[in-house]
Structures are given as C-alpha cells and as structure tokens.
Amino acid sequence: MVSPLDQCVHCGLCLSSCPTYLETGLEMESPRGRLVLLNLWAQAPEQRDAAISQWLDDCLDCRACEAVCPAHVPTGHLVEAWRGESEDAPRPGRAQRLLMRLIENPRGLKWLQRLGRWSQTRVGRSLVRWWLTGREDSPLRLQQGLPPLQSRRLSREQITSNHRGPGDLWLFVGCVMDAIYAGTNRHAADLLRLAGLTVVVDPRQRCCGALHWHNGQRAQAQQWAQENIEAFESSGCRMVVVDAAGCLTALREYPVLLAGTPYEARAHAFSQAVFDALEVLSQHPLPPLPDQGLTVTVHDACHHVHAQGIRHQPRFLLERAGYRLVEMANASQCCGSAGIYNLAHPDMSRALLAAKVRAIPPQAEVVSAANPGCLLHIQQGLAASGTPVTAQHPLDLLWHAYRSQGYLPGGGARE
Amino acid sequence: MNEWLSSLVDIVGAPYVITHPAALKTYAQDGYTLASGMPRAVVMPGNAEEARAVVKHLYRHRIPVVARGAGTSLSGGAIPSDGAVVLHFSRMRTIRHIDWTNQIVQVDPGVINAEVTRALEPYGYFYAPDPSSQQACTIGGNFAENSGGPHCLKYGVTLNHIVMADVILANGEAVRLGSLAGEPEGLDWLGVLVGSEGTLGIATQLWLKMTESPTQSRTLAALFDEVADASEAVSDVIASGIVPAALEMMDRLAISAVERGSYPVGYPDDLAAVLLLELDGEAAVVDEEVKLVIDLMQRHHVRQVREAQSLEERALWWANRKTAFGAMGLISPDYYVQDGVIPRHLLPDALAFIDRTARRYGIRIANVFHAGDGNLHPLLLFDAANPADVERVQAAGLDILAYCVKHGGSITGEHGIGLEKLDAVRWQFTEAELAAQAMIKRLWDPDGLLNPGKVLPTPGRCVDFRP
Numbered sequence: 020m021v022s023p024l025d026q027c028v029h030c031g032l033c034l035s036s037c038p039t040y041l042e043t044g045l046e047m048e049s050p051r052g053r054l055v056l057l058n059l060w061a062q063a064p065e066q067r068d069a070a071i072s073q074w075l076d077d078c079l080d081c082r083a084c085e086a087v088c089p090a091h092v093p094t095g096h097l098v099e100a101w102r103g104e105s106e107d108a109p110r111p112g113r114a115q116r117l118l119m120r121l122i123e124n125p126r127g128l129k130w131l132q133r134l135g136r137w138s139q140t141r142v143g144r145s146l147v148r149w150w151l152t153g154r155e156d157s158p159l160r161l162q163q164g165l166p167p168l169q170s171r172r173l174s175r176e177q178i179t180s181n182h183r184g185p186g187d188l189w190l191f192v193g194c195v196m197d198a199i200y201a202g203t204n205r206h207a208a209d210l211l212r213l214a215g216l217t218v219v220v221d222p223r224q225r226c227c228g229a230l231h232w233h234n235g236q237r238a239q240a241q242q243w244a245q246e247n248i249e250a251f252e253s254s255g256c257r258m259v260v261v262d263a264a265g266c267l268t269a270l271r272e273y274p275v276l277l278a279g280t281p282y283e284a285r286a287h288a289f290s291q292a293v294f295d296a297l298e299v300l301s302q303h304p305l306p307p308l309p310d311q312g313l314t315v316t317v318h319d320a321c322h323h324v325h326a327q328g329i330r331h332q333p334r335f336l337l338e339r340a341g342y343r344l345v346e347m348a349n350a351s352q353c354c355g356s357a358g359i360y361n362l363a364h365p366d367m368s369r370a371l372l373a374a375k376v377r378a379i380p381p382q383a384e385v386v387s388a389a390n391p392g393c394l395l396h397i398q399q400g401l402a403a404s405g406t407p408v409t410a411q412h413p414l415d416l417l418w419h420a421y422r423s424q425g426y427l428p429g430g431g432a433r434e
Numbered sequence: 435m436n437e438w439l440s441s442l443v444d445i446v447g448a449p450y451v452i453t454h455p456a457a458l459k460t461y462a463q464d465g466y467t468l469a470s471g472m473p474r475a476v477v478m479p480g481n482a483e484e485a486r487a488v489v490k491h492l493y494r495h496r497i498p499v500v501a502r503g504a505g506t507s508l509s510g511g512a513i514p515s516d517g518a519v520v521l522h523f524s525r526m527r528t529i530r531h532i533d534w535t536n537q538i539v540q541v542d543p544g545v546i547n548a549e550v551t552r553a554l555e556p557y558g559y560f561y562a563p564d565p566s567s568q569q570a571c572t573i574g575g576n577f578a579e580n581s582g583g584p585h586c587l588k589y590g591v592t593l594n595h596i597v598m599a600d601v602i603l604a605n606g607e608a609v610r611l612g613s614l615a616g617e618p619e620g621l622d623w624l625g626v627l628v629g630s631e632g633t634l635g636i637a638t639q640l641w642l643k644m645t646e647s648p649t650q651s652r653t654l655a656a657l658f659d660e661v662a663d664a665s666e667a668v669s670d671v672i673a674s675g676i677v678p679a680a681l682e683m684m685d686r687l688a689i690s691a692v693e694r695g696s697y698p699v700g701y702p703d704d705l706a707a708v709l710l711l712e713l714d715g716e717a718a719v720v721d722e723e724v725k726l727v728i729d730l731m732q733r734h735h736v737r738q739v740r741e742a743q744s745l746e747e748r749a750l751w752w753a754n755r756k757t758a759f760g761a762m763g764l765i766s767p768d769y770y771v772q773d774g775v776i777p778r779h780l781l782p783d784a785l786a787f788i789d790r791t792a793r794r795y796g797i798r799i800a801n802v803f804h805a806g807d808g809n810l811h812p813l814l815l816f817d818a819a820n821p822a823d824v825e826r827v828q829a830a831g832l833d834i835l836a837y838c839v840k841h842g843g844s845i846t847g848e849h850g851i852g853l854e855k856l857d858a859v860r861w862q863f864t865e866a867e868l869a870a871q872a873m874i875k876r877l878w879d880p881d882g883l884l885n886p887g888k889v890l891p892t893p894g895r896c897v898d899f900r901p
C-alpha cells in the first residue's frame with residue numbers, strides 16, 4: 020500500500036488550482052509544498068517551528084488540489100488531520116472559540132441568532148461600525164455580511180414535519196443555517212415538498228461537528244456524529260438532506276471521523292444516505308419557469324465543487340427556474356471564507372475575497388452561493404465594495420421564483 | 435545578514451526573499467524525483483526590472499542562479515545545484531497584451547500555459563504548444579525546455595511559437611532577441627536560447643504566436659488488442675501522408691492507471707493499447723481523413739474506434755491522457771519517465787525492446803507517448819525507498835536511451851537534459867559537437883553561473899542523488 024504522502028509524484032499539476040499558492044506564489048503555500056512540510060513535520064520533529072505550522076495552517080481545506088491531483092493525494096485532508104491532531108497546530112482564537120461554543124446546542128444557537136438580530140438594529144449597526152473603524156481584521160466585520168431581517172426562531176422550530184408515515188427526507192438544519200439562514204432551511208423544505216417528497220425535522224439532530232473536528236476537538240465531533248447517526252437510523256427516513264456545502268461534506272465524511280470506532284460501519288451506511296438539496300431537486304421534475312428577469316452568477320462552494328463534484332446542479336436548477344446565468348471567471352476558486360478560516364487568517368482571506376468580488380461579471384445582479392460561510396463572506400465583500408449586487412443561497416432564489424409563479428403558498432412573508 | 439542577502443531584500447522586499455530551511459526544502463526538487471539540491475535562497479521578483487537587478491547583484495558575488503516556473507520539469511532542470519539562488523517567477527504571471535493585428539500575445543514568464551489559450555479561445559484562437567502539464571507549467575519553463583505536446587505533431591513545438599523574448603544575461607544585462615516579424619535577422623540567437631534550459635539566459639518577457647482554431651476537429655479513440663497492431667497502425671497513418679493534429683498512444687499498464695485517476699473515460703480493462711487521434715482543418719477534408727484513418731485502423735485489427743461525441747467528451751479524453759504521468763502515483767510510489775525519440779517506423783520494434791528491458795530488469799514499465807512523432811515516454815515504476823530499485827530503473831532507462839541513439843533517434847524529445855541525462859549526452863553528441871556547445875555556453879555565461887551543472891556534462895556535479 021502506498022501511503023498518501025508517498026503517493027505524491029511531485030508533478031506540480033495541483034499548483035495552479037491552489038488559491039493560497041496563486042495568492043502568495045510560494046511553494047510552501049502550495050499543495051506539493053505542504054506535502055513536503057508534512058513529511059518534514061513527521062520525520063524531523065526537531066525542525067518544527069511556528070513558520071512551518073503557519074504555512075500548513077494557511078491551507079483552506081478547499082480541496083481544489085484533490086480534485087485535480089492525478090494520484091488522488093488527499094492533501095486537504097492530510098492538512099486537516101495534522102491540524103486536528105498535532106499539538107503544535109495553531110489553536111482557534113477567541114472569536115472562533117465563541118462561535119464554536121454557540122453552535123454546540125440550540126440554546127447557544129438562539130444566542131447567535133439574537134446577536135445577529137441585535138447587530139442589525141440601528142443602535143447595533145452604529146456600534147459595530149464604530150468598533151470596526153481601524154480594525155480591519157476584526158471578526159465582527161462579518162456582521163456586514165448578515166442577511167437582512169433575521170428570524171426570531173430557529174428553523175427547526177419553524178418547519179413542521181410531515182407526520183403521516185415515515186418521511187422520505189431527514190432535513191439536516193445545521194447550526195449557522197439553523198440560526199442565521201433559518202429562511203433558507205424553510206425554503207428547502209418547501210421546495211422539497213413541491214417536488215413531492217416528505218420532510219422531517221428531527222429535534223434530536225446535532226451540529227455536524229466539522230468545526231470542532233477540524234479544530235482539535237475530535238472527540239466532541241465524534242459524539243455528535245454518533246447522535247446524528249442514531250437519530251437518523253431510528254427515524255425511518257430514506258435520505259439525509261442538507262443545504263450547506265460544508266455540512267454536506269462533513270456528514271459524508273463521517274466514516275473518516277468515526278474510523279476505528281464501533282460506529283464505523285454505521286457511518287458508512289449513513290454517509291451513503293446523505294444528499295445535497297440541490298442534488299435531490301435536480302433529480303425531480305420541478306416545472307420550468309418563464310424568465311425571471313434577473314441575472315445570476317454562480318460561485319461554487321469548495322465543498323460542493325471540489326469535494327463532491329457538485330457543479331452542474333445549481334446552474335441547472337436556476338436556469339429551469341427562469342434565471343439568466345452568466346459565468347464568472349474562476350467560479351470554483353475559494354472565496355476565502357473556508358469555514359472559520361476568515362477569522363484566523365484575515366489577510367489571505369481578504370485577498371481571496373477581493374479576487375472573488377472582482378471576478379463578478381458586470382451583468383450579474385446576484386451571486387449564488389450554497390454555503391453559509393461563503394454567503395456571509397461574499398456578502399460582506401460586496402457590501403464593502405459598494406455594489407448593489409447581493410449574495411444569495413440558490414434555494415432562496417428558487418423559492419422566490421416558484422412562489423412568484425404561484426407554486427408555493429402565497430404570503431410566506433418572512434418574519 | 436550577509437550583504438548579498440540584505441541587498442536582495444532591498445531589491446524585492448523582505449517577504450520575497452526566502453531563507454527558512456524548511457521553505458528551501460520545498461524548492462529542492464521539481465518533477466524529477468531522483469535528485470535534489472538545496473538552494474541558498476529563493477527570490478521572487480515582482481517585475482523584469484527587479485529580476486534583472488537580482489541577477490546583476492548575484493553576478494557581483496558570483497552566486498549561481500536557477501530560474502523556476504512551476505517546477506514541473508521532468509529532468510531536474512529546476513533543481514538548484516551548487517547552492518544556487520532560485521529565481522521563482524510565480525509573481526510575474528500577467529498576460530500583458532494581445533495584439534490581434536499581428537496575432538501575438540505578450541506574456542510574463544510566470545504565465546501558465548493553459549491560461550494563454552483560455553484568453554484566446556473565446557475569439558477563435560489558441561496557443562498551440564500544449565504540454566500535458568499545461569494546466570500548471572509556465573511559458574518561461576516552456577521557453578527553456580522547448581516544450582512540446584500532443585498537438586505539436588501538426589502545429590510545431592515552442593520554438594515555432596516564440597517570436598521575441600526579453601532575456602537577462604548572466605551579468606544582469608538585458609537584451610531583446612528575435613522580432614515581431616518572426617524572421618531572425620542575422621544569427622538566430624533566440625532559436626539558440628529556446629530549449630537551453632535556463633543555462634544561457636533568463637526570459638522576463640515573451641511574445642507568442644497565436645494560432646487560429648480549426649473550423650472542424652474530430653477526436654477518435656482506437657482500441658487495440660495488440661500493442662504491435664497499434665504501433666503498426668501509427669506507422670501507416672504517418673506513411674499515408676495525413677498529418678493528424680495529435681496522435682497519442684497508451685498501453686495497458688498506463689490505461690489501468692489513468693482509469694483509476696481523476697478522469698476515467700471507461701476504456702475496457704483488457705485493452706492492450708489505445709490510440710488517441712485528432713484530425714482538424716476544413717470540414718470536408720477532415721471527414722475524408724477520418725474515413726481513411728478508420729480504414730487503416732481496421733486493417734490492423736482494431737477492436738473498436740470511438741469518436742468523441744461532444745466537446746465535453748473530447749476534453750475528458752484529453753484530461754485522461756494528460757494526467758497519465760501523475761496517475762502513476764496510483765500504481766507505484768515513484769516513477770521515472772524517459773523521453774527518447776526514435777524514427778517512427780521503428781515504433782513496433784522499440785516497444786518490443788522496452789518490454790524486453792522491463793523483463794530483464796524485473797521492473798514494470800508503462801508507456802504513454804506522442805506516437806505521431808516517435809517521442810517515447812516509457813514510465814519506469816519503482817520505489818525510492820528501495821536503493822536497488824532506483825539503480826535498476828536508472829540502468830534500464832539508460833538502456834532505452836542507448837537504443838534510441840543507436841537507431842538514429844535522440845535522448846530527449848521535449849523534457850530536456852537537465853540533470854537527468856547528463857551521462858547520456860555523451861552518446862548523442864560527438865566530442866566536437868560537445869565542444870561547440872561548451873563554447874556557446876562560455877560565450878553567454880563565462881562564469882558558469884546560470885543553472886550550473888545542467889545540460890552539458892561537466893566534471894564534479896554537486897547534487898545529492900537519492901537515496
């Protein structure tokens with residue numbers, strides 16, 4: 020068996036797909052360079068230092084390199100594993116730790132939601148603006164990417180399950196999605212029902228665990244994974260459906276998270292049952308709609324396009340719903356959000372965001388992005404650049420199109 | 435800090451001078467993994483002026499310098515020997531100008547090959563030299579290696595597509611070689627520098643010829659049950675006078691690797707060989723040629739001829755072929771690719787010889803190559819952790835090169851001499867030829883500071899051979 024590190028033949032074909040290499044031009048910030056550093060880390064512990072861990076830790080885990088590597092070297096995964104397990108890897112900062120605490124349970128999520136809502140009041144807005152002056156790197160900057168009109172309840176409390184008989188779909192509502200993008204989860208449920216499926220929202224579900232897993236709290240992530248698997252198994256549903264690219268990949272990777280535990284086999288079965296809402300919808304014959312008079316450009320979330328090969332589905336669905344599509348250059352290049360990467364690596368993250376915003380074609384009125392991290396991050400970049408373009412989840416766009424054509428219950432006004 | 439180092443910082447700025455030992459280690463190799471060499475430092479110039487100042491400064495200290503693009507060279511060309519300073523062009527990657535009147539593209543040396551075509555494609559043009567590494571390799575590297583690719587069979591190699599270049603000499607002076615008119619006046623120094631592997635000068639700006647996209651292009655995959663049939667079919671296609679845009683071949687072991695790679699196309703796993711053929715030009719002519727080619731294939735017992743049904747399918751077939759080297763990582767810890775050229779009518783014999791060589795040394799050899807121009811790429815599989823393995827593949831590789839030279843071919847088609855083939859150079863050239871080359875080198879680089887230890891065999895090479 021060839022070990023994953025040795026599998027690299029040093030061909031360099033991955034270099035041009037790696038956002039951190041393109042940004043810095045440094046071989047150490049390329050997938051191939053990171054593999055050299057990981058090898059060194061393993062084999063020469065006496066040479067470890069902060070600089071090496073920084074180059075490794077700059078990896079966005081965007082998986083772009085994995086998608087193009089002919090030898091299937093799982094560079095992103097290897098860096099993730101290093102980050103999760105190495106004691107010397109940089110630890111999450113204060114803002115990250117706070118976020119990780121808040122997403123641990125519904126009570127925390129409500130606080131997150133309250134904070135979001137509060138920051139959108141007039142007083143909140145001006146306080147945030149005041150705080151941000153001169154603080155380019157503050158995590159609070161993300162506030163500027165929040166969607167307007169925050170819900171007062173978590174989506175799990177808003178969506179009623181189809182109760183008769185076992186449901187088809189076990190809707191995974193996530194954490195940030197549940198609190199900040201509650202509307203999108205609701206829209207997912209509406210659309211899936213329009214497609215003729217039944218939807219169940221299980222109150223037992225936990226956060227997918229990705230943030231904790233990738234920040235050195237594997238045991239916590241494993242615990243939640245087990246709870247999710249148990250809840251799904253006992254629900255009688257056929258599929259787990261997710262509407263956030265990051266959660267999708269994390270749920271599909273439960274077999275890796277639970278490898279070597281008694282749950283491994285069950286994790287395999289679970290991961291086979293996980294699908295993205297966009298995948299499910301594009302398999303179902305929703306009616307084509309007339310022109311919506313809105314031009315959309317699609318940003319591909321890394322954990323869709325590189326990790327799961329989801330590229331065609333959002334375009335197909337948006338087009339079917341009557342949106343005009345225009346492609347942006349490098350649609351599949353990471354926007355720099357990468358989970359909570361933007362909190363820990365403000366410079367790199369800002370540079371990638373600037374490139375993303377620059378790439379938006381002039382005709383586009385909306386940027387579609389199917390991941391909460393990307394949405395927050397890109398929306399913040401758009402707001403800062405002063406353009407009227409907004410970032411929206413493709414499910415929200417779809418929902419509005421189908422509702423405007425009378426396919427979904429009218430009213431439906433956001434709270 | 436040493437004076438030579440602090441001045442470099444003054445020229446390019448501190449973030450762009452790298453001396454951290456672990457960082458330097460990431461620059462110790464390129465795509466050739468049988469050797470390595472630690473650079474003294476890595477410098478990343480932001481523009482041509484900075485690059486020139488860096489070279490000038492290093493010249494004052496007589497410190498050797500090696501240019502680096504993407505480090506995809508397969509012959510060790512970008513490996514720094516003698517503690518050279520690496521001049522990494524990753525920051526200089528802008529397409530400067532597209533001159534539609536003269537059909538010329540002006541680029542920085544760090545521009546990625548595929549990006550040039552990407553910029554031209556919407557307007558019905560492309561950049562013809564398409565090395566399989568085109569998604570990553572740079573125009574500067576292509577210039578230095580005179581790179582070719584599948585489509586060079588019809589359109590010619592890098593040499594035919596660079597009309598002008600700004601070059602830094604060993605002492606830091608800048609010269610412009612060639613002209614937009616394309617015809618050399620007097621001695622064709624540009625022609626000498628293309629393919630000189632960074633040993634004569636360093637390019638900081640290049641002017642490339644664009645090519646009009648053909649109106650019609652059809653791609654065929656011919657599946658064979660015998661390698662001999664496939665190679666005879668190649669000879670026949672060439673003999674028929676048809677010039678395909680590309681004519682590539684992969685054998686069974688290679689197919690088994692690419693089918694496990696990132697772009698499987700679904701070749702049956704019991705195939706002995708596949709030929710990938712592309713015919714392009716005027717629609718009527720192309721259709722005629724396709725008929726003829728299919729007929730030739732059938733005469734050689736082809737199992738099946740498939741045609742790509744869409745642009746996506748065509749792209750997939752090429753991606754499958756072009757990632758073949760990397761896919762070796764899936765069937766072996768390491769590979770060593772040879773780059774010999776043979777007269778095309780000898781293809782069947784050469785493949786039989788390679789097969790015998792593999793048996794003799796007890797190693798596995800996969801074949802992926804530009805069949806149309808007789809450019810072989812035997813991929814010798816080995817495990818670098820096993821010293822005996824390393825010796826065996828090196829010896830087998832040399833045997834194959836010796837075969838090529840003996841039969842009137844060459845030791846390199848497109849990957850260059852680099853470090854890798856220094857020994858084999860002596861078989862290819864006579865003493866007089868070598869002396870003439872050495873004179874040119876002395877003329878351009880009297881102190882031997884540009885990419886030392888490459889291309890020309892010199893006594894006392896300073897690289898650590900693995901393991």
Ligand SMILES: Cc1cc2nc3c(=O)[nH]c(=O)nc-3n(C[C@H](O)[C@H](O)[C@H](O)COP(=O)(O)OP(=O)(O)OC[C@H]3O[C@@H](n4cnc5c(N)ncnc54)[C@H](O)[C@@H]3O)c2cc1C
Nearest residue numbers: 503504505506507511566572574575578581582632637848
């Ligand atoms: C998977 C794979 C497939 C390949 N397929 C092909 C193929 O089909 N055809 C082919 O011809 N090659 C092929 N190659 C070899 C390689 O990609 C080419 O030689 C390419 O041109 C190298 O470009 P680079 O930017 O990576 O250069 P590097 O590897 O960085 O450098 C190569 C040489 O160029 C010199 N150099 C770099 N920039 C400059 C400059 N600005 N001025 C002067 N010298 C410079 C370096 O000093 C070095 O000697 C392949 C390689 C790989 C890994």
Ligand code: SF4
Nearest residue numbers: 027028030031033088
């Ligand atoms: S990680 Fe893959 S693509 Fe990158 S250098 Fe290694 S083998 Fe090549």
Ligand code: SF4
Nearest residue numbers: 037078079081082095
């Ligand atoms: S996962 Fe993304 S950032 Fe990390 S090495 Fe791969 S391409 Fe680069």
